[in-house]
Amino acid sequence: MKHSSTRARLIAATTLVASGALVLGACSSSKTAAPTTTTTTTAPVKCPLSGVDAPSGGVPARPALPVKIDNYNAARPQSGLDFTDIVFEEPVEGGITRYVAVFQCQNASSIGPVRSARNIDIGIVGQLGTVPLGHVGGIDPVIANIKSAGITDLDLGHNPQAATHPAGRYAPYDTYTSTAALYALVPNMTTPPKPIYTFTTPVPTGTAITSAHVPFSGQSDVTWNWNASSGTWLRFYNGTQPDNNADGTQNQAANVIVQTVHVTYGPWVENAGGGLEVQAQLYGTSGPAMVLRNGVQITGTWSRDSVSSPTIFKTSSGKTITMAPGRTWVELLPDTQTPTVTPAPASSTTTTTLKK
Template structure:
């Protein structure tokens, strides 16, 4: 009898332990499932944030496909004499720098990444200050020849030149125009060359974009912008439908092939010192240091202070209170002008 009682007690204890184990396992499993559920629920938000950030064009701040975001970026030096107008491809550039060259007529160095224009030009020679701008971006640049000063910089520092003198097959001449205003290239031809030279590198420039920044009602009105650079050249912009439409010497600026207007989202005006060198031919443009200017977008303008620590660092734009200025998502035309040049913003 005692033996039966012992057996019954042992069976009861075993059942209790089994139940307890099952309960413990159930609680542990629920805890793990709950943990996994929370983890899985948090992933989409994190992934969504990553998705929002990873396909943004670096120089326009616009959302693009992964394929476009990964396209190689490059720069191209484009002529702006009257014989070179209208130019090709500038309306598809992410950023165009416009600054003075010899003879009192500006020249451009344009950044291309988001778009792939089939024709870019006319391509002209490099100057030291254009080489300096390319160094700020750490991007390869297309050109045809150079000044002696620019050549020395390129050779001494082994810069990523795409000189037509060395890579003629990636350029062509348009016989409907007179030389030297007839040299052209394309995004495809330059990217082919860039890949073969292993020049596909990340840019040093990290731009800030914020559309809401330009809803500030305290900014200055800027429906019309006029830059009178000398007796040979003026350029202006008129704000319409969210874009600034460009003219040069009173004539609307258009793309040569399809007559599409040059229209930009942002205008940067950077004041600095531009001086004639001792040879009385070439220019020195101060790009390092600090100075004043304007940033213009969405029919508004804000006074800015620019600064640049050294020739390889990024040019930083801040407002008069020392806060960073964001660009409006879209393309930008960046003027580097002399402190004495006249600017009218209305």
């Protein structure tokens, strides 16, 4: 009986040890098999022409859409400029200016007043890739050149279904359109443009300024004032008059480029008053430029190899001038005019002499 009792105790102890080993083994196996979690962060997709986050996480499958908008006094206030990626202000006959308003990442329900095409438009839009051009008419040699350049001609005079005529507007300042109406005319054009600027958040070295004066003419006497609260340059006429859109939004830009260009006149008569077509060589050449961003002025030069290549802006030391994410407004200022800036620490206006 004594041997039997001792044997029973040994068997019980051995069973207990084995059970403990199984429990420990199970715990160890459970820890080893625990899955690891990996977090992948995807960088937001950027709009190619503005460098800001693309709407709904993706760039729209459509080309850049340049539209000609009038800037004569009677044409103001315009509609749609506050939904652009880029605006080019170009000189035309009579000392007035017009806009090539470029849309791509945003939609605008009202754009206008839309006016006629000019030969200078070809050099402007060529750097945007294969594009349609929204406008209303143009003289025969200009339209022929536009078509020869491979630009899809969206003349609202021939596409009345894409035009509207708001109440209270009178000819020739009464033709309007929208991004939806114009893109509907080119459903097979689905390739977004490539970036034409390099965007960075860090501010390049420059001179702090509070404003810049860009004197096209008495019709378009432009001042850009830096607004630290919005982080943009606000646009004014004659120094104090806000340049507002029809919806009340003041025109503003993250970047203002003053690109000095050489202009000539002719050979074609553009209007009944005898005004000659304004021509400007925008590629195969170079010239002075200044870039305004983040409250600073960066002076340098511009150059462009061909009609299809982008305009390159560099400092005097040869470094590429980068843009801030947001809208860019390009002032194609004739070399007969000189821009001026007001430095931030002083109250006096200084003349910016750009090397010609």
